[in-house]
Amino acid sequence: xxxxxxxxxxxxxxxxxxxxxxxxxxxxxxxxxxxxxxxxxxxxxxxxxxxxxxxxxxxxxxxxxxxxxxxxxxxxxxxxxxxxxxxxxxxxxxxxxxxxxxxxxxxxxxxxxxxxxxxxxxxxxxxxxxxxxxxxxxxxxxxxxxxxxxxxxxxxxxxxxxxxxxxxxxxxxxxxxxxxxxxxxxxxxxxxxxxxxxxxxxxxxxxxxxxxxxxxxxxxxxxxxxxxxxxxxxxxxxxxxxxxxxxxxxxxxxxxxxxxxxxxxxxxxxxxxxxxxxxxxxxxxxxxxxxxxxxxxxxxxxxxxxxxxxxxxxxxxxxxxxxxxxxxxxxxxx
Ligand SMILES: NCc1[nH]cc(CCC(=O)O)c1CC(=O)O
Numbered sequence: 157x158x159x160x161x162x163x164x165x166x167x168x169x170x171x172x173x174x175x176x177x178x179x180x181x182x183x184x185x186x187x188x189x190x191x192x193x194x195x196x197x198x199x200x201x202x203x204x205x206x207x208x209x210x211x212x213x214x215x216x217x218x219x220x221x222x223x224x225x226x227x228x229x230x231x232x233x234x235x236x237x238x239x240x241x242x243x244x245x246x247x248x249x250x251x252x253x254x255x256x257x258x259x260x261x262x263x264x265x266x267x268x269x270x271x272x273x274x275x276x277x278x279x280x281x282x283x284x285x286x287x288x289x290x291x292x293x294x295x296x297x298x299x300x301x302x303x304x305x306x307x308x309x310x311x312x313x314x315x316x317x318x319x320x321x322x323x324x325x326x327x328x329x330x331x332x333x334x335x336x337x338x339x340x341x342x343x344x345x346x347x348x349x350x351x352x353x354x355x356x357x358x359x360x361x362x363x364x365x366x367x368x369x370x371x372x373x374x375x376x377x378x379x380x381x382x383x384x385x386x387x388x389x390x391x392x393x394x395x396x397x398x399x400x401x402x403x404x405x406x407x408x409x410x411x412x413x414x415x416x417x418x419x420x421x422x423x424x425x426x427x428x429x430x431x432x433x434x435x436x437x438x439x440x441x442x443x444x445x446x447x448x449x450x451x452x453x454x455x456x457x458x459x460x461x462x463x464x465x466x467x468x469x470x471x472x473x474x475x476x477x478x479x480x481x482x483x484x485x486x487x488x489x490x
């Protein structure tokens with residue numbers, strides 16, 4: 157870019173193009189639209205249940221019937237996709253995590269219910285064992301270690317049941333090696349040619365997941381931390397290698413997670429690979445904005461919109477955000 161072509165003051169005055177909302181709109185480089193949003197929701201057992209998540213003001217755990225209502229509301233607002241996370245009863249958590257590939261587990265029941273209701277919304281699901289594992293880890297724990305290859309076999313079974321239930325976008329969030337290739341091969345073998353894989357490729361071992369673990373009931377269960385499989389927040393080159401690996405194994409889309417502290421990674425990924433790139437504005441990011449807003453310390457609505465626009469500026473094609481319905485209402489003016 158010819159920066160030396162910039163004339164000095166007063167020939168160049170940057171404030172000329174900031175002088176009114178109309179001119180600012182004309183020179184605006186990026187936009188945030190409803191089509192950029194994926195809405196993560198928490199599913200729980202029961203009927204007609206709307207249960208607030210304490211650490212995420214404004215977010216609820218919903219029973220399957222209420223999830224259908226939420227999906228309908230999201231579709232009406234123009235939100236392209238909903239992402240299901242199950243709050244699994246402690247009695248269903250086992251060392252072998254078998255509930256993960258139960259065709260009738262909560263997540264698969266919710267998927268079928270949304271499909272049966274004929275709602276026009278893409279359904280995304282999470283592949284990882286942590287909602288079902290009594291150790292709270294994304295993989296099997298043997299002698300204190302999270303074992304990779306046996307976990308991948310289980311993740312494949314989990315993913316196939318999700319595809320059977322009607323999931324459009326499978327999101328492996330477990331960070332095991334080799335899972336994208338294994339899931340892609342199994343999907344092809346089972347005839348699921350159109351099922352997409354949005355890989356949580358660059359997922360960091362982050363303190364910002366705290367409220368999510370409360371929301372899915374995994375906080376109490378988790379023994380130790382996830383640093384042997386999730387990434388070190390100090391690393392950036394490694395993220396590119398992971399993205400390249402997952403693309404080579406059949407990922408259609410890739411994700412960086414968390415979001416706001418990792419916008420440099422989003423930009424590097426988009427610039428390097430030019431593939432559909434998503435960021436997850438995680439539970440802790442949501443909780444921080446909401447907590448400050450509820451205290452009157454920041455304008456919550458403005459902070460929400462600014463934070464999401466910044467993902468677009470960083471190169472993301474879309475954002476997973478708990479703010480999705482609130483942003484959609486704001487953008488649609490309803
Ligand atoms: N594999 C589980 C999973 N999928 C999404 C999140 C976090 C989402 C959020 O914090 O909003 C996590 C938590 C974790 O890895 O411990």
